Amino acid sequence: MTSPQETPDRPRRGLAEKRQAIMRAARTVFGRDGYTRASIDAIAAEAGVSTRTIYNHFAGKELLFRTVVRESSAQVGEAQLDIIDRRLGKVTDLEADLTAFALAWLTPLAEFADHFGLVRQINAEARHLPKSALDAWQEAGPRRVLAALGQRFGELAGQGWLEAPDPGRAAAHFVLLTTTEVAQRSYFGAYPLARAETEEIVVAGVRAFLRAYPAPRG
Template sequence: MAIHDPLYTLIPGTTLTNTDEEQARPRRGMTHKRQAVMRAARAVFGRVGYLGASIDMIATEAGVSTRTIYNHFESKEHLFVTVLTESSHQVAAAYEAIIQRHLGEITDLEADLIAFGRQWLRPLPEFADHFAIVRRINAEAERFPRELHEAWQEAGPLRVQHALAAQLARLSDRGLLRIEDAECAAQHFAVLITARVTSRTQLGAAPIEDAEIEKIATESVHAFLYGYLSRETPPTRET
């Protein structure tokens, strides 16, 4: 996350460009075979990582020939960047929708933040392959160039952080929170919410009970509000 990864790295010589982003988005006329290749690549990259994957493995998973893959993607590097870019945008959009749904209109600040935190922590099964890739990236981070990790962060986790920061700033403007640096506050909220779950679930690989999610969300929001809740008068220090 990302914010969820306290909420990605480029293969040497490649970059995440606007062209890559456009190619990553679903387009009219995209063939079924290309979609099959993308699904297979997500599964394989999530299962064995970028370094362990091969075009032959992805072709077998997709049920297509290697020639079919090369008809759509120049190389394994290009396929990986495309898969990562597309899934990052999709996951970021899903979290942005959660932010808007729970924080777009506040009726009870604490209750709404807890509901938001609870939803934030629930797994998104439709993106299981994406988060498997993220776990692989974290595990292989030292073997990936810095550029791809930064590009992934911008496409996914930082995009979500910016969206959360914007909502927190709006709440601060309304006097509901006391925030000087909204980006810092968003990062604090994300770490409070996700750190314990990330540790207990091994970056989302293991399940977690709903009751535990509720407990963590509630305690994390209480800690966040202790630092950022608006006060009419500042607390005095005992002497």
């Protein structure tokens, strides 16, 4: 039998569960239809709730989209920060470790397919999207993660592994040389490349990076 103390929590749990259902549905619909074509009615149908329920949680489509993009980006960002910690926390062979890191960096493309569906739509509709949503996406994920990677490259430079006067720029160059081509050619995971092709791109990118940022002489 439920105690009186537990009763007030049930409405809160119900609200939280409905919010999560709305967020999951919105991520699916926005990723499938894009921001412009997606409707609150379609999101409500996907979530199994009424449109009134959505408006009880979010003032409108723009706020819902911004919230979905921010939270989804933050979730992927946490996974990428974990990859930085696990793969670059201790370096023993720079080329091998950077290659393993870059390959691991690509795993969220498959693990967070709904998020990268959103990314495809963001890239396609950028001029028609609220600037606040674009900023929320960048701040919650890409910029935060790139800053962390830059910090780690700065530490590697301090340890003598590479010469990087601007570690943040080095981090951006590393991502462009190793993983951006894979992401773009696979349409952000929609059509995954063969493992051998991915490895070939990453290995070539790591070697190009190390030619640009070699270990200091002596």
